Amino acid sequence: MTSNNTHKDWWKQAVVYQIYPRSFKDSDGDGLGDIAGITSRMGYLRDLGVDAIWLSPFYPSELADGGYDVIDYRDVDPRLGTMDDFDAMVAAAHSQGLKVVVDIVPNHTSDRHPWFQEALGAAPGSAQRERYIFREGRGCDGEIPPNDWLSMFGGSAWQRVDDGQWYLHLFARQQPDLNWKNPDVHEDFIRTLRFWSDHGTDGFRVDVAHGLAKDLSSRSLEELGRWPSQAQPTADGDHPLWDRPEVHDIYREWRRVFDEYDPPRFAIAEAWVAPEHQHLYASEKELGQVFNFEFAKANWCPQELRTAIVKGLDCAREAGSTTTWVMSNHDVPRHASRYALPQVRTRGYHQIANDWLLRNGESYIEDRDRGTRRARAAIMLEAGLPGSVYVYQGEELGLFEVADLPWDRLEDPQSRNSRGPFCVKGRDGCRVPLPWRADDEPRPAAWNPKFGEGASFGFSPQERAGSPACEPHLPQPLWFRHFAVDREDNDPTSMLQLYRKALSLRQTLLTATRDTGLTLLTTESFDDRSTIAYSRMTTRKDRRFVSITNFGSEPVPLPHGTVVLASADPLGDSIPQDTTVWMLTDV
Numbered sequence: 240m241t242s243n244n245t246h247k248d249w250w251k252q253a254v255v256y257q258i259y260p261r262s263f264k265d266s267d268g269d270g271l272g273d274i275a276g277i278t279s280r281m282g283y284l285r286d287l288g289v290d291a292i293w294l295s296p297f298y299p300s301e302l303a304d305g306g307y308d309v310i311d312y313r314d315v316d317p318r319l320g321t322m323d324d325f326d327a328m329v330a331a332a333h334s335q336g337l338k339v340v341v342d343i344v345p346n347h348t349s350d351r352h353p354w355f356q357e358a359l360g361a362a363p364g365s366a367q368r369e370r371y372i373f374r375e376g377r378g379c380d381g382e383i384p385p386n387d388w389l390s391m392f393g394g395s396a397w398q399r400v401d402d403g404q405w406y407l408h409l410f411a412r413q414q415p416d417l418n419w420k421n422p423d424v425h426e427d428f429i430r431t432l433r434f435w436s437d438h439g440t441d442g443f444r445v446d447v448a449h450g451l452a453k454d455l456s457s458r459s460l461e462e463l464g465r466w467p468s469q470a471q472p473t474a475d476g477d478h479p480l481w482d483r484p485e486v487h488d489i490y491r492e493w494r495r496v497f498d499e500y501d502p503p504r505f506a507i508a509e510a511w512v513a514p515e516h517q518h519l520y521a522s523e524k525e526l527g528q529v530f531n532f533e534f535a536k537a538n539w540c541p542q543e544l545r546t547a548i549v550k551g552l553d554c555a556r557e558a559g560s561t562t563t564w565v566m567s568n569h570d571v572p573r574h575a576s577r578y579a580l581p582q583v584r585t586r587g588y589h590q591i592a593n594d595w596l597l598r599n600g601e602s603y604i605e606d607r608d609r610g611t612r613r614a615r616a617a618i619m620l621e622a623g624l625p626g627s628v629y630v631y632q633g634e635e636l637g638l639f640e641v642a643d644l645p646w647d648r649l650e651d652p653q654s655r656n657s658r659g660p661f662c663v664k665g666r667d668g669c670r671v672p673l674p675w676r677a678d679d680e681p682r683p684a685a686w687n688p689k690f691g692e693g694a695s696f697g698f699s700p701q702e703r704a705g706s707p708a709c710e711p712h713l714p715q716p717l718w719f720r721h722f723a724v725d726r727e728d729n730d731p732t733s734m735l736q737l738y739r740k741a742l743s744l745r746q747t748l749l750t751a752t753r754d755t756g757l758t759l760l761t762t763e764s765f766d767d768r769s770t771i772a773y774s775r776m777t778t779r780k781d782r783r784f785v786s787i788t789n790f791g792s793e794p795v796p797l798p799h800g801t802v803v804l805a806s807a808d809p810l811g812d813s814i815p816q817d818t819t820v821w822m823l824t825d826v
């Protein structure tokens with residue numbers, strides 16, 4: 240067990256590795272990653288130096304939204320394994336000293352969930368329909384949706400059912416929103432939290448945590464539909480859909496469940512709310528932690544990243560918790576690609592994600608050397624900070640976004656619903672199955688020679704019950720060969736080796752102190768227009784840790800001290816552009 244994980248509040252300073260299960264490792268050759276595949280790579284995860292793994296949904300699902308459309312919250316999708324496989328995976332993780340976090344999706348179920356099927360079969364106004372948000376439509380025959388809200392994936396947020404009523408789905412049509420005013424919903428999620436906790440799960444990631452409480456009754460739906468920005472929470476707590484004050488009652492209820500366990504379970508909120516509201520979700524009376532997406536939204540620009548750091552630390556202070564640092568996840572374009580684009584201030588990744596420049600796959604210009612150099616500097620900038628670091632599978636290999644996936648192979652509902660000049664390919668480009676072995680190289684595919692077929696860089700075994708394995712569920716580009724785990728394993732200069740060294744030093748020098756203090760340094764050499772420099776106490780009483788990132792074109796002189804890690808070589812006596820250096824200096 241890492242020394243961090245011996246503590247009850249291990250999650251306050253953890254490195255958590257996000258697994259997108261369908262794309263991590265396939266153990267049975269059906270082209271889909273699975274639970275046994277994760278178990279088979281536990282040694283890899285331990286050697287990487289992470290404290291925990293977080294699994295995106297692996298529950299039975301129609302895959303209308305990558306598994307975030309859950310049919311049964313207390314089971315494993317048969318294509319991904321069984322509950323026994325899950326238990327074996329947890330046991331393997333624990334035996335390597337790793338914690339396990341699972342994803343809870345409480346805003347909506349799948350339309351195949353038994354509750355929704357019952358609701359469809361029941362009459363308007365019935366108890367079955369009350370678990371969801373059904374309303375009458377407008378117009379003479381109720382043929383117009385109850386209001387003009389849009390789904391986050393495009394099109395109306397209302398879907399009509401056979402008897403004429405409409406149900407609300409803020410995401411895909413196959414993801415009806417639950418009604419959190421209904422006690423059945425509360426009870427069922429409490430059962431789910433206990434179920435996974437009893438199966439050894441150490442924590443939960445809460446999907447769309449800011450969306451559960453909705454107010455659809457204080458004004459007419461039409462009036463509510465005129466809300467200035469339907470997609471963005473307001474800071475006054477008066478938005479009908481997002482970040483309402485009542486949502487916190489739900490998490491206080493959940494906290495009582497977490498505290499039934501020893502050590503108490505923890506949770507982290509995915510809450511896209513104003514930075515000044517984040518701390519409410521992270522309070523110790525509620526979930527414990529909240530994703531700080533400000534870091535992921537920032538461009539490779541010292542002003543934006545420094546603001547993200549300061550806001551993250553402020554939020555942690557207010558919550559009495561620690562913050563989190565995230566650069567990539569299954570929803571955003573990979574940061575090695577984001578940093579490889581021209582860095583234009585104020586274009587957060589939201590804009591980039593929906594931007595034809597990155598996600599239509601044909602017309603963006605990516606400077607990969609620059610993206611790699613910055614991604615190396617970025618992980619060191621991030622990993623030296625106090626709080627928890629979330630690493631998304633494949634970023635440790637330096638993977639880029641696969642932006643040119645063919646349209647007819649896409650799975651993400653964002654791509655299906657987008658039309659016209661601003662059509663987007665959605666989020667599949669960061670969800671392509673991982674390359675494990677360079678020598679299991681596919682041949683150029685007949686349908687597009689940039690992609691492979693016939694093998695999968697070790698993602699799937701070569702055979703499935705005596706026949707060749709199926710193709711990976713999303714095609715892998717041939718350039719993945721340069722990023723295969725075995726190749727990076729043997730290259731001391733690879734991204735993988737840098738992650739291993741950085742995470743190991745973070746653990747021994749910084750996390751082991753349990754201290755979360757940080758001093759931002761601004762000196763004549765480290766001016767805040769082109770550098771981010773900070774210092775922290777270390778396990779060595781006579782030495783301080785200093786991290787310096789130089790973003791500017793002018794080299795920055797190395798201060799006096801010992802360099803323990805640098806993101807780029809050679810260093811000489813100064814720090815070149817797009818480089819982070821970690822040093823130990825005298826106190």
Ligand code: BGC
Binds near residue numbers: 307308344410446509
């Ligand atoms: C998840 C997405 C998902 C959405 C709806 C998000 O926040 O991270 O992947 O599409 O919730 O469940």
